[in-house]
Amino acid sequence: MKLYLVTDEKACLGRDLFWVVEEAVLGGVTLVQLREKNLGTQQFIEKAIRLKALLEPYKVPLIINDRVDVALAAQADGVHVGQQDLPYTEVKKMLPEHYMLGLSVETKKDVQEAEAWELSYLAVSPLFNTPSKTDTAPAWGMEGLRWVRANSRHPLVGIGGLNAVKAAEAVSQGADGIAVISAICSAESPRRAAQILLKSITNAALNP
């Protein structure tokens, strides 16, 4: 989950989502989340299956946002849930052992509660304010990220308002990876944007 792409069709500036994702993967994206809030179930599954087939040869896992049923039907690699989605215990009941499970944390209470759970990562959300999502909780900021790092045993992914500079800073402050939407989806070259982000966080990890 070093460089995690969360999809948003609207952020792709009219370009094909599958093209954007493949370019991003060629640029170094290591994990992809399909997020769809307005698609019918069958269309959502079809999109997930197509994305899974695209990612498989690159060994990049596919995470589905919110919908455990869609993740299972599409044989994706994991599920990401927010605080307003399915509760952890219910997801765990439905999800086979080998599936990844990520959780967004928006408050210190969320982080503390998650200590008891088996999770693949926590998404520290939003790390900064972002144009992609406006209904979010207050941003954690770097100080918040350090607090989460000190109080969580889980791998951490920073999300929200990250560019190459801030991404590097997040990694140097304890994030194991960063997740982006518009920084890649809306970039003129998603491949180049991914390369720059990856280089930036790799350097930050080597020289903390």
Place this chain on the structure above:
Amino acid sequence: MKLYLVTDEKACLGRDLFWVVEEAVLGGVTLVQLREKNLGTQQFIEKAIRLKALLEPYKVPLIINDRVDVALAAQADGVHVGQQDLPYTEVKKMLPEHYMLGLSVETKKDVQEAEAWELSYLAVSPLFNTPSKTDTAPAWGMEGLRWVRANSRHPLVGIGGLNAVKAAEAVSQGADGIAVISAICSAESPRRAAQILLKSITNAALNP
């Protein structure tokens, strides 16, 4: 599934959905489906849990539309899927044995395909054109219903544009039950509307 209520908050004319459902159950509704297309997952689950608690004392099962994950999280009694929802085989994989599973059939091909499947019922949809749903397939009509009866081994529920007279006709032509939305949700007295519908279809079943 003799008298099956499919909920639609918008059809309730501003009245509380839980009040409408309880009145309908007191009037004789035997099965309730919660259908929500625009709620977040957690809100959907909360509504389902509240509805399940309301229905439990009446021994009226709760069916969840489309979302297998929500049905499991809310410990509902079953799932209803349409042709645009999760595919049958995927639903079956996720759903414990004792859960009900209903399927909407819109074409003769849908009916024939469903012969190989284990289903609690087929919803013959729409039986007539209806104001509640405008994105539907062509209506089956009574001739279509007779064709489905002759070509399906499953219990049949007619849905779409049914009033007490048409409901009786549907039952006399082979439907095991009828499902309604606005005929109950939008009635001045949902309880009285349910009583009239139930009486009408019970008479029709006794005197085919």
